[in-house]
Amino acid sequence: MAVQSAEEAYQIVLEQSQRVIDLEKTNQLMRWDSDVMMPPGGAPARSSQRTTLSAARHRYLTDDRLGEALNVLDDADLDDGQEAIVREVRREYTTASRIPDDLNDEISAINSRAHESWKEAREANDWSAFGPLVAEHFEVKKQWSNHVDPDGDPYEVIWSQRTGYLGQPHISLETVDRIFDTLREELVPLIEDIHESGTDLATDALSSESGEFDTATQKELNRAALDAVGLDWDRTRFDIAPHPFSFGNPYDVRMTTRYDETDLTEALTGTLHEFGHTAYAHGLSQEQYGTPLGEPRGIGIHESQSRFFENHVGRTQAFWEHFMPTVREHYPQLEDVTAREAYEAVNQVFKDNFIRVEADELTYHMHIILRTEIERDLFHNRITADEIPELWNDKMEDYLGIRPSTDNEGCLQDPHWSRSLPGFIGYTIGSVLAAQLDAAMREELNEDVDELIRDCELGPIREWLTENVHSHGQFFRADELVREATGEDLTADYFVEYVNEKYRDLYDLD
Structure with missing residues (x-):
């Protein structure tokens, strides 16, 4: 009819x-x-x-x-x-x-x-x-x-036209390339300066080769971290998976992490990352569930929320001043570890950083660029899939000065190529947008953001993010949403400023 x-x-x-x-x-x-x-x-x-x-x-x-x-x-x-x-x-x-x-x-x-x-x-x-x-x-x-x-260029078509949860319309590949170029130019020399600095951070403050951080206690600790940042348990399940993720809707989110019994940082940073995704889902309009107005604006915007809580909350000294007493309660053997040492441990810039999800904020983006270059080459038939392990290892050596010794340490560490193409751009888009949102929020809020984090009184922060990002769903195009929230087009400038200020202080660089 x-x-x-x-x-x-x-x-x-x-x-x-x-x-x-x-x-x-x-x-x-x-x-x-x-x-x-x-x-x-x-x-x-x-x-x-x-x-x-x-x-x-x-x-x-x-x-x-x-x-x-x-x-x-x-x-x-x-x-x-x-x-x-x-x-x-x-x-x-x-x-x-x-x-x-x-x-x-x-x-x-x-x-x-x-x-x-x-x-x-x-x-x-x-x-x-x-x-x-x-x-x-x-x-x-x-x-x-x-x-x-x-x-059209097939890679650009699949980036700009992909549908559903993994889509990211309205952020052009030209914008992506501009951001990647800025990061290559700015991050590589900063990483080199850090590696040459000789500054000795407390890199082992939250790790132990003896495997003394049992998974059962880590589960309790990570639930305590989620309590600290205000997770709504009535709308969330929290489990273990081979690779952390968070899927859901305003009523029901399934969130996961994974544990390493030699290191507390992998699970904690991963849990806070997935909490950001969960907070976005919970901040969407319940009344609009089932329409685009109750859906996230795209995978890059989604990643801005996860990277915000992972980095701009969870990797701050203010957060560790609040949370380190809780860590000591769960692991008394860390009673002498200070908040400053924990802050240094979660922000160390690794020289042997093989795994993306364990990476620091700087080398992380070289992992993303490496994967994206391989994707584009495979998509344009410049390489074959069986060449990926060797090419991956060569690029790791070129960009980070290290060479994986196994496939799990290299090209098998992520599941993304089983389901999503492009599989990784959103992480870097999210990171630069997280810094841009953080700068805009700090300018607008009539509160000391670091003090809010130190007290884990995150209500004003989450309310700002919900008002400016989550609650809109897909009402705005992605580029419009960035301008509405920050007053500017998407740029890597705030991220570059943020990491320079943070890491030049950490590593005593001039």
Whole structure:
């Protein structure tokens, strides 16, 4: 039956949007379960289940009735919120409708199988168990790009047009390249100065080669950290996974971390990182759940929240002045460790930094740039998937002066190439935006932000982030949201200023 009125058309948009979002969230729950609860033998059925959910989402998103409804609404008299909802649904409909059902099903099947093969490859410490799935994934994503825009650069198309949770529309690849160029220029000499400084930080204050930080006590400690920053436990589960993540909605977030019994910092910084994602989900409008106004603005914006709480809260001396007594309660053997020493430990710039999620704020971005360069080369057929381990190791040596000795230490450390392309740009976008948001917040708040962190009275900070970022959902385009929140376009300048001030002080650089 043909759509008769704008009112009827708008209701169809809302109904289809609800179904699409529900299916995506259910798929995320399936992913959470596969890493946290599913028995080891469940992988074959789980791959099929997730493929079915993704296929159903695609078909709701490309339904002819939705296309007809969007056409009816082309010239309709809508309020600003309705216009934003229609704009975002139309954007995803336009992209998704260009993808054949069989290609979408194939991508979903490969994603599910690839994630399980990554876990198997990690267990075996062998890239060859994962590489063929990576090659398949890149090939089908090239087909995806060609269907969406056959005349565009395929890597730029997949960056700018990707739909769903992992999409980041409205931040151009040109902006990404400009930010990466700034970071290469500014961070490499700063890292070199630090390595040559000879300053001796308390790098081992929260670590021990004896493995004395048992996982059970670390779980309690990390829950205490989440209590300190104000996690809403009524809307959150907190578990262990091979790679930390947080998926959810304003009502229900599944959050994970992982533990190292020789070092407290990996879990604590990872937990605070995932808390940032969780805070974003909790800050979205409950009333708008099921519409774009109740959805995050993109993966780069999402990462700005995780990097904010990881770095601009969790890596501050003020936070450790508050939290170090709690650490001592859980691990009395650290009774002589001061807040300053803990601050130095979580901010050390490593010379042998192989693992991205354990990286400091400076070398972290060389990890991101390395991965992005490999992605682009593979996407443009300049390399093959079986060349990745050697190329990865060469780039690590060029950028950071170190060479991984195993695949797990190198190209197998992240699962992202099983599901997302581009897989890593959002982390650096998020880091530079976190610094920009921090600067804007400090200018606007009539409170001492460091004192708020020192007292772990984070209400004003979270309220500012909710008001300026979370609560808008997708009302604004991503570039507009950055300007609304900070008064400026996205820039790496605040991040460069922040790390120079922080690390030149830490390492006594002139």
